[in-house]
Amino acid sequence: MAGExxxxxxxxxxxxxRSRIALAEKGIPxxxxxxxxRNKSDLLLxxxxxxxxxxxxxxxxxxxxxxxxxxQYIDEVWHDKAPLIPxxxxxxxxxxxxxxxxxxxxxxxxxxxxxxxxxEQANAKKEFIECLxxxxxxxxxxxxxxxxxxxxxxxxxxxxxxxFYAYEKCGDFSIEAECPKMIAWVKRCMQKESVAKSxxxxxxxxxxxxxxxxxxxxx
Amino acid sequence: MSKAKLVILDCWVSxxxxxxxxxxxxxxxxxxxxxxxxxxxxxxxxxxxxxxxKKVPVFLHDGKPLCESLIIVNYIDExxxxxxxxxxxxxxxxxxxxxxxxxxxxxxxxxxxxxRSKxxVPVEAKKEFIEILxxxxxxxxxxxxxxGTTFGFVDIILIPLTSxxxxxxxIGGFTVEAECPKFSNWMKxxxxxxxVAKVxxxxxxxxxxxxxxxxxxxxx
Numbered sequence: 001m002a003g004e005x006x007x008x009x010x011x012x013x014x015x016x017x018r019s020r021i022a023l024a025e026k027g028i029p030x031x032x033x034x035x036x037x038r039n040k041s042d043l044l045l046x047x048x049x050x051x052x053x054x055x056x057x058x059x060x061x062x063x064x065x066x067x068x069x070x071x072q073y074i075d076e077v078w079h080d081k082a083p084l085i086p087x088x089x090x091x092x093x094x095x096x097x098x099x100x101x102x103x104x105x106x107x108x109x110x111x112x113x114x115x116x117x118x119x120e121q122a123n124a125k126k127e128f129i130e131c132l133x134x135x136x137x138x139x140x141x142x143x144x145x146x147x148x149x150x151x152x153x154x155x156x157x158x159x160x161x162x163x164f165y166a167y168e169k170c171g172d173f174s175i176e177a178e179c180p181k182m183i184a185w186v187k188r189c190m191q192k193e194s195v196a197k198s199x200x201x202x203x204x205x206x207x208x209x210x211x212x213x214x215x216x217x218x219x
Numbered sequence: 220m221s222k223a224k225l226v227i228l229d230c231w232v233s234x235x236x237x238x239x240x241x242x243x244x245x246x247x248x249x250x251x252x253x254x255x256x257x258x259x260x261x262x263x264x265x266x267x268x269x270x271x272x273k274k275v276p277v278f279l280h281d282g283k284p285l286c287e288s289l290i291i292v293n294y295i296d297e298x299x300x301x302x303x304x305x306x307x308x309x310x311x312x313x314x315x316x317x318x319x320x321x322x323x324x325x326x327x328x329x330x331x332x333x334x335r336s337k338x339x340v341p342v343e344a345k346k347e348f349i350e351i352l353x354x355x356x357x358x359x360x361x362x363x364x365x366x367g368t369t370f371g372f373v374d375i376i377l378i379p380l381t382s383x384x385x386x387x388x389x390i391g392g393f394t395v396e397a398e399c400p401k402f403s404n405w406m407k408x409x410x411x412x413x414x415v416a417k418v419x420x421x422x423x424x425x426x427x428x429x430x431x432x433x434x435x436x437x438x439x
Contacts, residue, residue, distance in 0.1 A: 050321060050354065064313045066320055076309040093285050093294040100287055101271065134271065 005030035008044050008056040010037055012205050014107065015067035016055040017159035017198050022074045024194035025150060026081040068099055071155055085152045098138055098145070099156040105131045106160050114170040114209055115218055125171050129178045136181045143188060150192060158189045158199070165202035166209040225250035228265050228277040230257055232428050234327070235288040236276040237379030237418050242292045244414035245375070246299045289319055292375060304372045315366055318358055319376045325351050326380045333391045334383070334429050337438050340391050348387065352399045359405055370412060378409040378419065385422030386429040 007023070007030055009016035023030055035044055035054050047056045047063035057064045057073070064073050075084045086092045109131060112124035135157065139145055145153035164175050164186075176183040189195045213219070225243065229236045229252040236252075243250050255265055255275050268277045268284035277284050278291040280298070285291050296304040305312050329351050332344040355377070359365055365373035381395075384406075388394050396403040409415050433439040 059310075062310060064310070065317055069313050069316045069320065072316070073309055073313045076312070089294055089297040090280070090283060090285075092297070093290050096290045096293065097285070097287060100290065 004058075004060055006033060006058040007031070008033050008035050008041070008047065008054050008058070010035050010054050011200055012162070012208050013054060014159035014163065017162070018067040018155050019055050019057055019070045019074065020198035021150075021155050021158070021194050022071045022084060024198055025084065025155075025192075026074065026078045028074070028078055028081075068103065068156065071152065075152075082149070084146065084150065084155055086146075095145075095152045098135070098153045101131075102135070102153070102156050102160075106157070110160065110163055110167050113167045114213070115216075121171060125173055128167070129173075129175075132175070132179045132182050136179055139181065139185055144185070150189065150194070154189060158186060158195055161186045161190070162199040162202055162205050163209075166206040169206055170209065224281055226279040227252050228255050228262070228268065228275050228279070229253060230255050230275045231420055232382075232425055233275055234379035234382060237382070238288045238375055239276045239278055239291050239295070240418040241375050241379070241414050242295045242304065244417060245302065245304065245370070246295060248295075248299060289323060289376065292372065296372070302369075304375065306366050306371070311366065315372045318355075318365060318373045322355070322373070322377050322380070326377070327383075330380070330383050330387050333387045334433070335436075335438060336390075345391050345393060348391070349393075349398050352395065352402050356399050356401045359401060363408060364405070370409065374405075374409055378406070378415055381406050382419045382422055382425050383429070386426040389426060390429075 005023070005028065007016070007019055009020070009032060011034060020032075033041075033043075035041060037054070040052060044054065044056060045052055047058055048054075048065045051065060053065070055067055055070065057070045059073075059077075064070050072085065086095055106128075109124050109128040113121060113128055116124060138153075144150050145157070168175055190199070225248060227236065227239050227243075227250060229240070231254065240250075240252065253262075253264075255261055257275070261273060265275065265277060266273055268279065269286045272286060274286070276288055276291060277286055278294070279285075280294075285294055292304070305315055329344070329348040333340050333348060336344060362368070364370050365377070384395050395406075410419065430439065
């Protein structure tokens with residue numbers, strides 16, 4: 001069942017982090033391969049010819065692309081360890097809804113926060129906080145979105161925490177001040193080794209963003 | 220509210236609603252489709268069941284709402300297992316989900332870039348649309364359906380979008396059959412299924428709707 005597992009990834013990618021966390025939660029060994037996105041490997045282009053993007057999970061030579069599909073695949077194949085996705089079909093559908101919401105909103109809005117200025121940035125910040133507040137509402141009083149243990153929504157969302165410092169510096173605001181419950185949840189997640197080991201240092205991500213801004217000519 | 224156990228908040232021309240109805244038909248399930256007036260005023264039930272997006276389809280199972288068509292179709296497949304819409308093995312399911320995601324990300328927007336354009340349709344828009352269909356043709360290969368020999372998840376996600384292709388062809392000045400004959404054959408095969416034929420409106424009717432929408436938006 002284990003076979004050979006390779007993850008083609010890029011260290012600051014929140015999408016790659018999702019698969020790293022899922023594999024770590026289940027204690028599954030794999031080979032991590034860093035991609036240079038300015039010079040993509042032949043393997044990446046061969047394994048993901050449609051999108052040419054990371055992360056790609058290669059299991060016994062067969063590729064699985066798209067992070068949410070990878071997390072579902074990992075959970076199905078290694079179903080006996082640390083289940084991430086609810087077993088009840090309705091709860092599963094609700095979890096998928098929130099993961100889809102995160103995918104539609106958080107990355108796009110976060111990107112606007114660091115890429116833009118003025119009114120566009122102000123609108124992005126406002127909407128970003130509104131989305132985090134909606135997620136806080138879904139979390140409620142639970143320890144994790146998955147209940148007592150880390151679940152699908154936690155795995156999908158927590159990687160973006162590694163970008164929060166960069167968003168805050170570029171956007172000149174404090175996420176903790178606006179969404180304290182969200183940050184409290186993040187801190188609980190970061191106490192888990194599977195999460196702490198999978199997320200890069202926030203300052204490192206901020207430096208990376210600053211470099212990207214230079215490359216794109218964004219001041 | 221209706222006493223029906225399965226309800227879909229619906230709009231006849233929405234390909235996303237069609238997906239849900241086809242899935243329910245495939246499973247032989249009875250349901251009530253409540254038509255929403257998306258221009259006149261959305262119902263209280265729609266606004267309260269889908270407060271975040273306020274969109275159709277919404278699927279209600281014993282009053283419990285679910286939103287987003289891909290998620291709803293997955294739920295229907297997991298709750299009523301026969302006949303299965305997804306393959307049994309994990310890798311096959313990952314492949315099916317990949318193509319459903321590709322279709323969701325690309326096809327409707329590419330259609331929109333053609334039918335929403337004012338004046339002459341940009342060449343890039345037509346080129347992109349055809350390229351997407353060719354990628355799907357490649358995924359289909361020589362199979363009858365996207366996942367082998369049986370009509371399933373990917374076919375259900377894609378076939379409703381093709382009801383908008385006639386409008387795209389008329390406005391774009393090309394035909395899918397000429398550009399992507401394999402794809403066109405797959406379309407005809409799916410449209411022969413009763414579960415699909417009962418749900419997908421005649422392409423001319425969708426074209427009339429698109430023309431009316433263009434007028435409303437000031438494009439025509």
